[in-house]
Amino acid sequence: MSSSPVMSSPPINIVEELQVITAQNLEKLEVSKYYEVIRELGKGTYGKVDLVVHKIRGTKMALKFLKKKTTKLRSFLREYSISLYLSPCPFIINMFGIAFETDDYYVFAQEYAVAGDLFDIIPPQVGLPEPVAKRCVHQVGIALDYMHYKKLVHRDIKPENVLIFDRECRKVKLSDFGMTRRAGSPVKRVSGTIPYTAPELCGAAEPAEGFCVEPATDVWAFGVLLFCMLTGNFPWEKALPTDAFYEEFSRWQRARRVGGGPVPSQWRRFTDEALRMFRKLLSLDPQRRCSVKEVFRHFGRCWMVDSEVGISVGAAAAAGGGSGSVMGSHQGALSSTSEEDEEDEDLLVDRMKQQTLSPVVCGGPKGGAMETGSPQGHHYTTVVGMPPGGYERMPRDNTSGSRILVTTPIEICV
Numbered sequence: 001m002s003s004s005p006v007m008s009s010p011p012i013n014i015v016e017e018l019q020v021i022t023a024q025n026l027e028k029l030e031v032s033k034y035y036e037v038i039r040e041l042g043k044g045t046y047g048k049v050d051l052v053v054h055k056i057r058g059t060k061m062a063l064k065f066l067k068k069k070t071t072k073l074r075s076f077l078r079e080y081s082i083s084l085y086l087s088p089c090p091f092i093i094n095m096f097g098i099a100f101e102t103d104d105y106y107v108f109a110q111e112y113a114v115a116g117d118l119f120d121i122i123p124p125q126v127g128l129p130e131p132v133a134k135r136c137v138h139q140v141g142i143a144l145d146y147m148h149y150k151k152l153v154h155r156d157i158k159p160e161n162v163l164i165f166d167r168e169c170r171k172v173k174l175s176d177f178g179m180t181r182r183a184g185s186p187v188k189r190v191s192g193t194i195p196y197t198a199p200e201l202c203g204a205a206e207p208a209e210g211f212c213v214e215p216a217t218d219v220w221a222f223g224v225l226l227f228c229m230l231t232g233n234f235p236w237e238k239a240l241p242t243d244a245f246y247e248e249f250s251r252w253q254r255a256r257r258v259g260g261g262p263v264p265s266q267w268r269r270f271t272d273e274a275l276r277m278f279r280k281l282l283s284l285d286p287q288r289r290c291s292v293k294e295v296f297r298h299f300g301r302c303w304m305v306d307s308e309v310g311i312s313v314g315a316a317a318a319a320g321g322g323s324g325s326v327m328g329s330h331q332g333a334l335s336s337t338s339e340e341d342e343e344d345e346d347l348l349v350d351r352m353k354q355q356t357l358s359p360v361v362c363g364g365p366k367g368g369a370m371e372t373g374s375p376q377g378h379h380y381t382t383v384v385g386m387p388p389g390g391y392e393r394m395p396r397d398n399t400s401g402s403r404i405l406v407t408t409p410i411e412i413c414v
């Protein structure tokens with residue numbers, strides 16, 4: 001009996017298939033015919049993101065417009081297809097399956113995140129209350145772990161790319177897959193660095209063979225993101241020896257154990273538990289850096305020194321691995337998956353959907369009440385001369401804000 005063509009065909013690369021199908025069906029539309037624009041949600045040299053309402057269905061959605069002048073069709077198709085492919089994850093922004101072009105833009109539709117992005121709610125120099133930060137970290141961590149499980153690397157982890165649905169971070173979603181690439185694929189060097197850029201990508205010398213995309217670079221950025229959320233500061237401006245804050249940190253990292261060398265001043269606000277976590281997330285050697293899942297092992301304990309003072313009974317129970325702890329059970333579920341590659345994909349998604357997202361409550365000055373006040377006027381503010389105290393939005397390119405201290409990688413990767 002001869003095998004059927006279906007059986008003998010090579011495995012389909014779904015993302016590539018989605019790109020082909022999208023390209024074949026890409027229609028030219030007039031936005032105003034189908035959508036009413038309510039307001040702009042984001043803007044950059046790449047294009048813009050608008051909040052719109054579908055005129056017939058009344059559905060609110062976010063339309064991402066990418067300028068044809070500066071965006072190749074291939075890049076648009078890749079970003080759209082990867083976003084669509086990942087959207088079953090409950091902690092990744094949902095898609096409507098809508099992609100089209102206008103005279104000047106390539107466009108796709110996403111669900112609208114009503115509270116904007118994470119950057120908007122981090123009070124500069126202060127940081128989020130620990131329970132809020134933990135809730136957010138938990139969800140972003142699952143999203144990133146899901147991506148890595150799918151062998152994809154986000155490559156642009158930062159607060160601006162974490163969309164939020166409420167200011168207490170009960171529902172947050174990872175977004176912006178414009179830089180995402182398959183793990184192991186070769187990329188050219190990026191020009192410019194931001195505080196989230198891993199040290200192996202910050203180095204001045206370019207290896208002859210170029211770079212390979214590695215999940216470890218996301219893990220580094222995730223570690224920096226955690227620091228930003230908890231403190232409202234960047235830990236450094238650039239992960240380079242010329243940066244005094246980074247140099248102090250890397251000296252401490254090179255010393256063996258916590259307590260083996262003086263903890264850098266920026267990091268003294270963290271508990272030993274949090275420091276242990278940071279040391280693994282921000283390992284200088286990408287080969288030795290932990291996976292994203294590492295953070296789940298540390299949820300049961302307080303991360304900020306000031307919140308340790310008022311540790312609640314619930315937190316204490318969880319810290320001891322109490323069976324009543326939501327985090328305790330979650331921790332078990334996620335940390336015992338060293339063979340995650342073999343896991344059934346649907347099971348993984350189901351399990352993620354079942355996650356209860358309430359973190360252990362840490363008391364103390366920062367851990368108590370939620371801060372709901374808007375951090376007014378911190379956008380694009382520059383604190384020249386006092387890095388890493390400054391906390392500012394990172395544009396996708398370095399042409400749109402001359403007052404901004406640090407630059408964002410300009411993507412030149414193929």
Ligand SMILES: Nc1ncnc2c1ncn2[C@@H]1O[C@H](COP(=O)(O)OP(=O)(O)O)[C@@H](O)[C@H]1O
Nearest residue numbers: 041042044049062110111112113117160176396
């Ligand atoms: N679905 C959405 N809902 C609400 N705001 C959004 C949405 N998508 C994007 N934004 C806003 O627009 C900004 C830019 O969008 P993003 O997709 O990150 O574009 P870029 O590729 O230029 O970084 C985000 O940082 C966020 O503030």
Ligand SMILES: [Mg+2]
Nearest residue numbers: 160161176396
């Ligand atoms: Mg972005």
